[in-house]
Amino acid sequence: MSELKVSVSGVRGIWGDSLTLESLMDYTKAFGEYIRRRGGKRVLIGRDARPTGPMISMYAASILNAMGIDTVDTGIVPTPTVLFGVRKLGFDGGLIITASHNPVEWNALKYVKTGGLFTGEKDIEEIKGYLTLKNIEAPYHSTGKNSNDTSALALHVQAVADYLGVDAIRSTGFKTLIDPVNSAGCDASRMLMEKLGCTYKIINGEIDGTFKRGTEPTPENLRHMEKEVVDFGADIGFATDPDADRLVVVDEKGAVLSEEMTLALAVESVLSDPMTKRGDVVINMSTSKMSEDIAAKYGVRTFRSKVGEANVVETLIANHALIGGEGNGGVIFPSVNTARDSLVGMGLMLQLMARTKKPLSELAAALPRYAMKKTKFDYSGDIESLYNRIVDKYKSAEVSRLDGLRIDWREGDTAVWAHIRPSNTEPVVRLIGEAGSAEVLDRVFAEIGGLL
Template sequence: MSLKVSVSGIRGIWGESLTLEELLKYTRAFGLFIRKRATSQRPRVLIGRDGRKTGPMIVSYVSAILNSLGIDVIDAGLVPTPTVLFGVREWNLDGGVIVTASHNPIEWNALKFVVHGGTFTTENDLSEILDSLPSPSFHAKWDEIGTTTLTTEIAQAHIDRILSHIDTRAIQSRHFTVVLDPVNSAGGPITIQLLKALGCHVIGINTEVTGNFHRVAEPTPANLSHLSEIIQKEKADIGFAQDPDADRLVVVDARGRILSEEWTLALAVRHVLSQNPGPVVVNLSTSLLSEMFAKTYNQPCYYTKVGEANVVEGIKKYHARIGGEGNGGVIYPTMNLGRDSLVGISLILEAMALSGKSLSELVSDFPQLFSIKEKFSKIADIPTLAKKLAKHYPDATLNSTDGVRMDLSRGKDRLWVHIRPSNTEPIMRLIGESTDKAWLTSVIEEIRILLEKL
């Protein structure tokens, strides 16, 4: 299996595609990129990791490589991805490295690169980094090598920023009982701290950081059935599940109903726009819900390529109030310019507190949409697929910005399908959604046949 190199990180299975040799190669390239862009002779980089067993070793190795290039490293230890993004921006650092494979299985790990300003590398940034791969060997002089220092301050600063932008008293007055499952990883300590600051009674599941994940890493409804029973047993008001680096969030209501990961962003979008309307930016694989709620408040909804860096670029370009991705990733730039499960948690709790409604009541009027998400091991040729779709669906609108997305309308019903190679796994993703379940099922089956023939 080859290494996955994209704006979503340098990802691979440890000991197979991700090795010390690959870490050295890509970390050096990133370090040279940072040195070229830095305004000071001693660039500073923040590094953090998730709860994988390989994380501490990789952090030590990456830090040493950066030090050898004359770069100072600030090691935040076990922290969420959004905390590192926040820290790079808040402390005006030259960049950051996050050692996490996010939702990938535990045998995976990765390097996510962050640039000055606290955002992930764009496609242009990544291209510049890759251009440095064949660069001649460089080492700082013996008296100019960088240092590595530890910090625990950035996590508290992240929490304080969130608390300063929500109605803390309203949430505290409700004394919510919350079940939290951070999958034995980076979200546990900081999220418990945030919830307690909001006056919540926290019931933790999989909160021990053991180096192993006690459930499947990706927080999708299919992987969270254990939460339903616990929430009902404990009579909790709400449940939250994160992925290993705590940038994605799935929510469970008091009845034990696990809501689609698509609803996380939709809940946040509607709540934010109800208080302060503005444009919305989402990726091409995101549910129509965000667009529908944007229209409710007479606001535009813009679409970007999949990948957090692409959505953030769109948020900046369109001066969006809020944005994100339909995998449970909320980006609210007022609090943090990146997908942040802690931000999602605080906004949803604020929506419940200010409205006086339960979570099930908040989503009771959500438009009924049907979705299908599938994976294919064979990677299809996108231009050929686009031609086949255009011929098979002559009335469709096709968008080839990222893979190919097809939109169809039939009376009041809408349907879209997005087919693209994954940024994080060696697979092809097929995602579709419609207001008509039978129509969606039929179209997806037709596309499956097209993919198999390709």
């Protein structure tokens, strides 16, 4: 049996294995108690298109209703739409039924608190404390009601368009090609392209949850877009994951850019905009140094957070930063939404291209260049012992234990870093590193691999 993963990234597992009716009952009622103890009465529910979504959504709504909480089902929408809707429409919380980038057999509960923010580490610990509660039912005359309201998506799309100002983008006549992987980004991306006056083509656009390509929007899963973008004559291609919070872009020549470049280009778009007051940047411990270098170019600071969207958002708010995100294609721009938001990412890319009058390939070529490597592996040993062996190996490195282990050092004029930590979303340990040259990085990975 697989392990149920519980973290700031949600409560996720494989349906019928680690994710069962019993675990869904426990974690939904615990979230309901978290909402009730804050005087909450209304929860917004949304989901991606995976086949178990409708069942889990109805089941969770029934549990919350039994606790005296009204629920509003907004249907298949991007994860950021639910967070936006909670904040904009004044809900007391939100529940998102999605396992994000995980394969179709997975599903999950993602918790949203008042104000449209994901629950953080302290919130998750509180929720876990309610798992064993009994007799949680409200009196028969005080049970909640379930209703449907799909207005949140249109409000979300309009908010993105309002921030961008559509005239400059409309005047370009951009052509875009979009792959929303048969899920929550289908309608959302179509609506945004129409707002922005783009000519567009959607592939894998049937909302059926079949996920006709790999769920993670990585270059390896998007090779089909190389030809599709060129054949359509698109200025840019966009690809999302099933819940449409992560974004990868393809340039007009058909080159699929690294997911790390999505955030770097978004940071460049915002900081180079003469109409935006410059502010600081927040990225997580595993994100490329590209965004940090861009921030330095514009004279602003970079803060690093623990991995996990909720952790990045908490650091953004605490430091009143302008923009942030994660190197998995997640752009967080609080002026529109306090969440990773692929619609915001799409808009910022188009805005940068329109303002500079440069093609995406030229904008990408101007980014700082680093070799980056990401891998994951099973490790059954003591994780602290592994950290200690790595620190002993790299004695001159600067060490951070904020989130797992990160080490930074220089080899000549080359900056090098490596970050190793257990995954929040999978039963693996992740190793991510970056250096000025691939040769240095390959050697570092081989050395760390030898310490396992």
